Amino acid sequence: MLNRWQDFAEHEGGGQPLDIAAEMYQLTLCIVGKTLFNIDLRDGASDFEQAFLRVNRLYAEYFYAPFPPLNVPIPRNRRLQAAIRSLNEVVDTIINERRRQNRDKGDLLSMLLMARDEETGQGMNEQQVHDEVMTMLMAGHETVATSLTWTLYLLSQHPDVEQRFHVELDEVLGGNMPTVEHIAKLSYTQMVFEEALRLYPPAWLFGRKAIADDEIRGYHIPANSMIFISPYCTHRHPAFWESPEVFDPERFSPERSVNRPSFAYFPFAGGPRLCIGNIFAMMEAKLVLATIAQRYRLRLLPGHPVEYEAMLNLRPRHGMLMTLQHKSSTP
Ligand code: HEM
Incomplete structure (x- = not known):
């Protein structure tokens, strides 16, 4: 990806803009494909991404206006079903190919195919394997892609933070590409990413269903009702955060985090339903940010509108057009 970016960076007149949001979607999809399923999604990444985006948009529309139900064949629902079919095809190809090879590749896909229930000894059926793979592809890429996009945007808007981030990279990496050994040492990079997740949590809203009647601070919660919880609101709540709208990675330093309520x-x-990929995501984000920053500084294209769109994830509504500068040619 960075080699391909070279053409954009060297464009006459100082860099041709690139949609960093789209770049991050494709990158994280390829990473999840390679690390969990040993497959190269590079060629199909943009088709998958298009179908994924359609599903995302149509689900979000349905979520805000859940009528008529999904099984009524109105145009919106037909479009949604068609997009879901495209995603299903990608997942089926991945699984069928592996079944055909009939080999243990030591990755998550092989683990899923070989898993046996401890009590019954039974493996997963087709649908279960399909759903697991789909969940990992869906949950494991867009969240990381959007958070990386917001982080790169925030860095471009805060030169002092960007400068410190580069000082850490120079100290820890000394000009080399980051590897797994460096991850623990990239503590400021981690704070930058954590702060970006505070301001722009990809999963900005999620729900829980009450299994019984309950009461929360005087509010009656009837059994079976859905309760929505928003990290976006809590992360910007002045009761917990000083100057909540300000991008300040230092608030995640151990000293300043000590008295903060955990939620x-x-x-x-x-x-129990904590994100299963949280450590993976943190590791991936630090490596990607450090790798990009070893070669380029990203600048928002002047005049590009930055707004978010609250779909299943908090996406940048207009993508993120940025220009690239070689790191060596910038102060
Ligand atoms: C910055 C990146 C990420 C964020 C912000 C994030 C956020 C979340 C959140 C909030 C949930 C809980 C949703 C709910 O309970 O309704 C969740 C669940 C989940 N996440 Fe992530 N996630 C990220 C990255 C990943 C990655 C990289 C993977 C896989 C490699 C992943 C796999 C999953 C799975 C499988 C679940 C469902 C777990 C369960 O229900 O037991 N996530 N994630």
Whole structure:
């Protein structure tokens, strides 16, 4: 990806703009494909992404106006079903190909295919394997892509933070590409990413269903009702955060985090359904940010509108057009 970016960086007149949001979607989809399923999604990444985006948009529309139900064949529902079919085809191709090879590749897909229930000894049926793979592809890429996009945007808007980030990279990496050994040492990079997740939590809203009648601070919660919880609101709540709208990675330093209630910050949810990929995501984000920054500084294209769109994830509504500068040619 960085080699391909070279053409954009060297464009006459100082860099041709690139939609960093689209770049991050494709990158994170390829990463999840390679790391979990040992497949190269590079060629199909943009088709998958288009179908994924359609599903995302149509689901979000349905979520805000859930009528008529999804099984009524109105145009919106037909479009949604068609987009879901495209996603299903990608997932089926991945699974069928592996079944055909009939080999243990030591990755998540092989683990899913070989998993046996401890009590019954049974494996997963077709639908279960399909759903697991789909969940991982869906949950494992867009969240990371949007948070990386917001982080790169925030860095471009805060030169002092960007400068410190580069100082850490120079100290820890000394000009080399980051590897897994460097991850623990990139503590400021981690704070930058955590702060971006605070301001722009990809999963900005999620729900829980009450299994019984309950009461929360005087509010009666009837059994079976849906309760929505928003990290976006809590992350910007002045009761928990000083100057909540300000981008300030230092608030995640150990000293300043010590007295914060644990659920003032929950970009990965919490409890038994905590995001299963949270450590993976943190590691991936630090490596990607450090790798990009070893070669380029990104600048928002002047005049590009930055707004968010609250779909299943908090996406940049107009993408993120940025120009690239070689790191060596910038102060
Ligand atoms: C910055 C990146 C990420 C964020 C902000 C994020 C956020 C979340 C949140 C909030 C949930 C809980 C949703 C709910 O309970 O309704 C969740 C669940 C989940 N996430 Fe992530 N996630 C991220 C990255 C990943 C990655 C990289 C993977 C896989 C490699 C992943 C896989 C999953 C799965 C499988 C679940 C469902 C877990 C369950 O229900 O037991 N996530 N994620």
